[in-house]
Amino acid sequence: xxxxxxxxxxxxxxxxxxxxxxxxxxxxxxxxxxxxxxxxxxxxxxxxxxxxxxxxxxxxxxxxxxxxxxxxxxxxxxxxxxxxxxxxxxxxxxxxxxxxxx
Amino acid sequence: xxxxxxxxxxxxxxxxxxxxxxxxxxxxxxxxxxxxxxxxxxxxxxxxxxxxxxxxxxxxxxxxxxxxxxxxxxxxxxxxxxxxxxxxxxxxxxxxxxxxxxxxxxxxxxxxxxxxxxxxxxxxxxxxxxxxxxxxxxxxxxxxxxxxxxxxxxxxxxxxxxxxxxxxxxxxxxxxxxxxxxxxxxxxxxxxxxxxxxxxxxxxxxxxxxxxxxxxxxxxxxxxxxxxxxxxxxxxxxxxxxxxxxxxxxxxxxxxxxxxxxxxxxxxxxxxxxxxxxxxxxxxxxxxxxxxxxxxxxxxxxxxxxxxxxxxxxxxxxxx
Amino acid sequence: xxxxxxxxxxxxxxxxxxxxxxxxxxxxxxxxxxxxxxxxxxxxxxxxxxxxxxxxxxxxxxxxxxxxxxxxxxxxxxxxxxxxxxxxxxxxxxxxxxx
Amino acid sequence: xxxxxxxxxxxxxxxxxxxxxxxxxxxxxxxxxxxxxxxxxxxxxxxxxxxxxxxxxxxxxxxxxxxxxxxxxxxxxxxxxxxxxxxxxxxx
Numbered sequence: 122x123x124x125x126x127x128x129x130x131x132x133x134x135x136x137x138x139x140x141x142x143x144x145x146x147x148x149x150x151x152x153x154x155x156x157x158x159x160x161x162x163x164x165x166x167x168x169x170x171x172x173x174x175x176x177x178x179x180x181x182x183x184x185x186x187x188x189x190x191x192x193x194x195x196x197x198x199x200x201x202x203x204x205x206x207x208x209x210x211x212x213x214x215x216x217x218x219x220x221x222x223x
Numbered sequence: 224x225x226x227x228x229x230x231x232x233x234x235x236x237x238x239x240x241x242x243x244x245x246x247x248x249x250x251x252x253x254x255x256x257x258x259x260x261x262x263x264x265x266x267x268x269x270x271x272x273x274x275x276x277x278x279x280x281x282x283x284x285x286x287x288x289x290x291x292x293x294x295x296x297x298x299x300x301x302x303x304x305x306x307x308x309x310x311x312x313x314x315x316x317x318x319x320x321x322x323x324x325x326x327x328x329x330x331x332x333x334x335x336x337x338x339x340x341x342x343x344x345x346x347x348x349x350x351x352x353x354x355x356x357x358x359x360x361x362x363x364x365x366x367x368x369x370x371x372x373x374x375x376x377x378x379x380x381x382x383x384x385x386x387x388x389x390x391x392x393x394x395x396x397x398x399x400x401x402x403x404x405x406x407x408x409x410x411x412x413x414x415x416x417x418x419x420x421x422x423x424x425x426x427x428x429x430x431x432x433x434x435x436x437x438x439x440x441x442x443x444x445x446x447x448x449x450x451x452x453x454x455x456x457x458x459x460x461x462x463x464x465x466x467x468x469x470x471x472x473x474x475x476x477x478x479x480x481x482x483x484x485x486x487x488x489x490x491x492x493x494x495x496x497x498x499x500x501x502x503x504x505x506x507x508x509x510x511x512x513x514x515x516x517x518x519x520x521x522x523x524x525x526x527x528x529x530x531x532x533x534x535x536x537x538x539x540x541x542x543x
Numbered sequence: 544x545x546x547x548x549x550x551x552x553x554x555x556x557x558x559x560x561x562x563x564x565x566x567x568x569x570x571x572x573x574x575x576x577x578x579x580x581x582x583x584x585x586x587x588x589x590x591x592x593x594x595x596x597x598x599x600x601x602x603x604x605x606x607x608x609x610x611x612x613x614x615x616x617x618x619x620x621x622x623x624x625x626x627x628x629x630x631x632x633x634x635x636x637x638x639x640x641x642x
Numbered sequence: 643x644x645x646x647x648x649x650x651x652x653x654x655x656x657x658x659x660x661x662x663x664x665x666x667x668x669x670x671x672x673x674x675x676x677x678x679x680x681x682x683x684x685x686x687x688x689x690x691x692x693x694x695x696x697x698x699x700x701x702x703x704x705x706x707x708x709x710x711x712x713x714x715x716x717x718x719x720x721x722x723x724x725x726x727x728x729x730x731x732x733x734x
């Protein structure tokens with residue numbers, strides 16, 4: 122059953138990668154991608170750890186949470202992309218105004 | 224049997240490494256277009272991982288969203304980003320990125336490593352076996368009205384969660400509409416080939432969405448998968464240059480979008496009066512009620528997702 | 544293994560060969576048009592042979608029909624996408640590879 | 643027979659990994675999209691093999707949805723995101 126742990130660790134890796142990119146990158150589209158990667162990591166951890174049952178059938182509750190999560194994540198991304206485009210239309214830059222580049 | 228287990232592990236290794244590698248490419252490569260395409264490929268690999276983890280319900284949702292919606296959304300946003308760059312000719316590098324790519328920053332790197340180590344340790348120290356909530360689900364599956372445990376959780380045991388999720392979708396759309404439309408580029412005519420493709424695919428998409436909705440009661444499928452499929456169909460139609468008549472874009476679209484959360488709230492109120500508990504169906508009617516809710520929810524999710532892709536408020540489009 | 548299993552194994556191997564050929568072509572061919580040629584071989588023939596091999600083993604007629612539908616859909620979308628990409632590439636002046 | 647299915651699925655997964663190289667390398671945007679197209683088809687084949695190997699008919703539906711939606715990203719690319727090197731030609 123160590124496959125569950127292997128996939129959960131991959132999920133942890135995805136989450137950390139996404140977090141790093143979220144901090145490092147200034148470009149907002151890249152930040153949106155980073156948040157999506159983080160979300161995928163969380164989903165992977167949830168479902169992988171839900172597979173630790175002794176029976177063949179995995180736990181259905183994390184599956185249900187992840188399904189709604191996937192759909193909500195895409196709608197949140199759509200909102201974020203629109204916000205980004207609005208910001209670009211206003212300021213001409215795809216970066217947050219607080220982000221100073223020296 | 225031994226060989227099969229080994230083959231499965233041999234399957235896991237490239238899959239896991241491929242996921243991490245593609246995520247890294249998505250976040251670290253120079254070109255934003257390459258990043259978006261890598262992310263689309265990442266979604267495909269994720270769906271293989273769900274199948275490997277015996278989560279076909281999740282795989283269906285991931286495929287419908289990841290293959291059908293995310294890529295199109297990101298590519299359309301990237302195109303608008305580039306065209307606004309062309310219009311304004313601003314100094315900000317919109318399509319390309321600044322100089323920080325490639326140069327590691329030490330403080331975030333320390334954060335990354337400590338977060339990864341902490342979470343990894345937390346995951347690793349979990350017990351090897353844990354039934355989670357699956358005994359509870361199995362215990363009450365009889366009275367839930369459906370035999371697919373995931374659907375039972377989504378629309379019966381934790382239906383209030385799903386209610387709120389529908390509200391989140393609606394809020395996202397309201398947010399997009401409130402922001403107003405973004406400038407649209409003039410579009411070329413789709414051409415006969417693309418038009419034929421869409422004309423052939425749309426009936427099959429509707430059929431498969433209905434099938435997933437129906438089959439969700441006893442096998443993987445359900446409202447979210449069917450809804451995401453309908454949303455992807457809307458995206459495909461919008462990409463081929465199809466537009467609804469303006470009379471359909473105003474009130475009917477709004478009603479469809481609100482119908483999902485509305486149906487959930489109505490069901491919650493009715494069950495509150497009949498059974499005395501929020502969204503607790505009478506067991507003999509549970510199956511029918513779930514199917515009704517799911518149908519409305521799927522249509523509503525599909526309309527919301529397609530409207531999210533369209534971006535601007537329908538009447539803004541009319542005025543243009 | 545029964546005779547039908549040998550038969551479908553042969554079909555599956557043939558399909559896998561075409562996938563390998565398609566991937567090799569994608570990696571090794573010199574320009575987008577030749578790569579397109581390689582990819583469509585995997586799309587049409589590779590998946591077709593795979594589907595044929597699996598259909599032999601399919602437990603019900605519904606499953607067989609679904610497999611066939613999947614192949615037809617991939618044929619349809621694959622050829623359309625190939626057409627759109629090659630025409631777009633030509634219009635954008637991407638040069639054809641010459642010896 | 644099950645072993646064969648798994649072995650072929652693994653083989654196709656490695657194939658898919660090799661195809662990723664073209665996604666990352668390009669050089670043109672159309673090359674990347676073409677690679678994604680092949681990845682989609684390969685994923686369909688892997689899903690079908692896994693579904694047969696595990697005797698899990700529902701996974702065939704996953705493959706069906708991939709096959710249905712494989713065109714959407716490519717169409718979005720062709721219709722929206724393809725950067726024009728030359729002047730924009732909008733006439734058909």
